[in-house]
Amino acid sequence: MPAQQDPADGVTERREHITEQVRCWCERARLDGRHPELSDAAALLIAAGRVDELTRQVLGTRRRAGRTIPTVGGFGKLRHLTDEQARIAAKAAAMRLGPMQLAYRYRAAELGKRLHTLHTCLTMSTAHYGGGVRAIRRERRDGVHLDPQQRDALFVALQRTPAPVPAPHRQFGEVRSAALEVRNAALEGAAQRVAQLSEHTRAKALGRRTAEALASAVEPDDDRFIDRYDTLLFLAGSLYDRIEGSAAWHSGHFVVQRAQLDLAEELTQIAVDTVALRGILDELDGALASTPAARQHVYSRQKALTPVWDQLVDRVAALARIGDLLSQAEFQLRAVESMRWATSLDSRIDELIARSGNRELSAENTHHVGDQFGEVEDLMGTYRSALGGDIAALTARGAQ
Known part of the structure; x- marks a missing residue:
């Protein structure tokens, strides 16, 4: 019998994945898609x-x-x-x-x-x-x-x-953007066809290189930023908007979590530290250019600031995890509302038939849907627990 996986392992894996994704976005100074x-x-x-x-x-x-x-x-x-x-x-x-x-x-x-x-x-x-x-x-x-x-x-x-930095093709409006989409689709299709046609031939290696060249020519229509700091701040602001706009976040299920996390203050403190870090690193770069003799000292100071950037990435990643959990909770709450509507409709149908004298209609389906309501609070409890862990980690880092 296989050993049961520790739930904490899944939570840790999820946190590491989201943190690495945020770090990657910032280092590339690009977010996938348009926002x-x-x-x-x-x-x-x-x-x-x-x-x-x-x-x-x-x-x-x-x-x-x-x-x-x-x-x-x-x-x-x-x-x-x-x-x-x-x-x-x-x-x-x-x-x-x-x-x-x-x-x-x-x-x-x-x-x-x-x-x-x-x-x-x-x-x-x-x-x-x-x-x-x-x-x-x-x-x-x-x-x-x-x-x-x-x-x-x-x-x-x-x-x-x-x-985001305005991309050159967006300055020409929707016509140019549509043309870019057509070009990208053509390049992607050509890359797939070349790879497939050369797969079982002597030109397999050449076909693979050609397909890779065609794929690399695709120009993604992503949001780009001037540097990693702007990327981080935009992502943090977008997550603030996402969480604040979540009906689940403002529902009665997460009253305690809302009291634990001052979302507005957290965003401001992330901005304070990000702006300060960028300013100090810019000064260090200037010192490195003007005083080469102090190069080793400047390098040591730059290295000492690496944990500050890591902490900022972790704080924004924590907001991203909260946003993802709330999206899942909203999906479940919508399902609950649908079940409630179905229960209400079934009850009204039962009452109408009962008033007509036919009292033998079984309400088994109604009871089945109603029984599922008891599972909702358990599910929301799971989300509350996960959110509580993320908020605790976030506020602990912010207090350091």
Whole structure:
């Protein structure tokens, strides 16, 4: 009789798999497929990781009080606009005097005007910030007042909202994207046919190399990012949106788990540590270039920061595990709702027939469905236990 597998082994294997997947995504600076841009709530929590501690505290108080900031139609779009303006301005500055430079300078100025308009919208809204002396005093007393300088800093932070780099083919709209899909499908089909036709011939090795070359020419339509840090922050923000949008997470089954994990605070702290790590490593790279004599010391300091990155990956992977568990729980809850509907319908049918005088109809099927409800709480208990373990590990790492 084979030995029974320890459930803890499956949990450990699952954690290791998801952690390795998150690490791979970050190191490639690419997420498989296309993803919606971050919600305003997630973008604001990540931006809080780029401002000073006092501003971060005010933003936390405002969030808990239900106070919002003006929207600009998506802070991912603000990031793209900011990057485009900086790129075109830099290109104009590097060009010789002439019509082309003038055109680039004009384009950069137009983008600058749009950014200024968005800055004014976000920092000067009287609907979101106190405008009079009394209103400002009341906001200060409640701990929700943002000074103009703090709003400016927040806008700058939101300009760095993690977002996928616009792929060249997407800049030409849906027609080019459709053409890319056709090209990729043709290359994949050709690679399969070449491999199959050469499988049992003398040209098997050549066919395999040709198939691999064709497959490598396929251009995946994935979300790409400028570096591993943006990838990590975007993934963390996406998982926050996924968990917050989960009906199972907000159901009565996971009240204790919601109390254990302050999801918003966890995302902000991940952003704080990620931004700090990126800044320190950039400084170390600068020191390495300017002072070669200190190379060994710089290398040792860089190596000492490796566990910090590993911890950040683990924290985001823990969010990914929670998101996956909640997806499974939602599936089960939908099945429960379907069973409840079936039970209700069967009961109504039984009552109708009973009122008609035919009381001999068996309700065995109804009882069978009803008996399954007792299994639901056991199943939710399993999910609660798994979520509890992931949350405990996540909060333990965050407290270190």
